[in-house]
Amino acid sequence: MKFAVIVFPGSNCDVDMFHAVKDELGEEVEYVWHDTDSLEGYDGILLPGGFSYGDYLRTGAIARFSNVMKEVIKAAEAGKPVLGVCNGFQILLEAGLLPGAMRRNESLKFICKPVELKVENNETMFSSAYDAKEVISIPIAHGEGNYYCDEQTLQELKANNQIVFTYNGTNPNGSLENIAGITNKQGNVLGMMPHPERAVDELLGGADGLKIFKSIVSQWREANVVNA
Amino acid sequence: MFKVKVYITLRESVLDPQGTAVKGSLHSLDYKEVEDVRIGKYLELTIEESGRNIDELVKEMCEKLLANTVIEDYRYEVEEVVAQ
Numbered sequence: 049m050k051f052a053v054i055v056f057p058g059s060n061c062d063v064d065m066f067h068a069v070k071d072e073l074g075e076e077v078e079y080v081w082h083d084t085d086s087l088e089g090y091d092g093i094l095l096p097g098g099f100s101y102g103d104y105l106r107t108g109a110i111a112r113f114s115n116v117m118k119e120v121i122k123a124a125e126a127g128k129p130v131l132g133v134c135n136g137f138q139i140l141l142e143a144g145l146l147p148g149a150m151r152r153n154e155s156l157k158f159i160c161k162p163v164e165l166k167v168e169n170n171e172t173m174f175s176s177a178y179d180a181k182e183v184i185s186i187p188i189a190h191g192e193g194n195y196y197c198d199e200q201t202l203q204e205l206k207a208n209n210q211i212v213f214t215y216n217g218t219n220p221n222g223s224l225e226n227i228a229g230i231t232n233k234q235g236n237v238l239g240m241m242p243h244p245e246r247a248v249d250e251l252l253g254g255a256d257g258l259k260i261f262k263s264i265v266s267q268w269r270e271a272n273v274v275n276a
Numbered sequence: 277m278f279k280v281k282v283y284i285t286l287r288e289s290v291l292d293p294q295g296t297a298v299k300g301s302l303h304s305l306d307y308k309e310v311e312d313v314r315i316g317k318y319l320e321l322t323i324e325e326s327g328r329n330i331d332e333l334v335k336e337m338c339e340k341l342l343a344n345t346v347i348e349d350y351r352y353e354v355e356e357v358v359a360q
Contacts, residue, residue, distance in 0.1 A: 113341070154291075154293050156297060
């Protein structure tokens, strides 16, 4: 399986994402600059964390109009897995690939620490390697992770099982219903504030994030490789 | 030429933690009469006459990029100015 890590001006988790896929997962991966015209040949698209365009105007607001985003939207419509982490999640929200918006953390502080997550839905292409309701530990690092959507959207998220991860115990940022990660209706676009690419090896303090990448690969193999 | 002033604020239904913190600070300075503080953004655009309806143009820019209407409201004032 071949992944693209999209690099925007100001991305800073791109190298971690690349490392997670190449060294920990053992799959093919390439960096793709934000002004690229085509994402042909890539089976999975990864939008890393960081501060694209310095978070000017709003987080993700300017990156959302990068040339490559037209291709990301196409890939999402074609059913390819698209994972946005942290700033990547914010960009997916701004692009309308996921519903809702991010507000500043309730505490107004940038928070960087490992948090506990609960796997609310393990029947997605991003979470199938986890047990139902499994509690995992993955670090967060953000100032704007306070997820918001209107009541109707929330009901739809619940009805379609689009809430994949919630904060377990303490909610670090004030997000609605403790939401940490959601998918689109089709289930092939996941946005999450916690950084799974920072939890792929015990050396990093834990490897609970690796199963997200493993889920993507095994789901892709089942769908695309004969005799998988 | 047009000078357009755009004001963007969080929607009434969306909590504004920054505003709440500033209100608390004003209260601690004894300005007890302050009931609410909402923090927003102010943008000044200088726009050339292009033949397009200026209201339509500004609304489009606000909806597309300048404001995120999921959580923000916007309003604007248009002033026609003579190019220098």
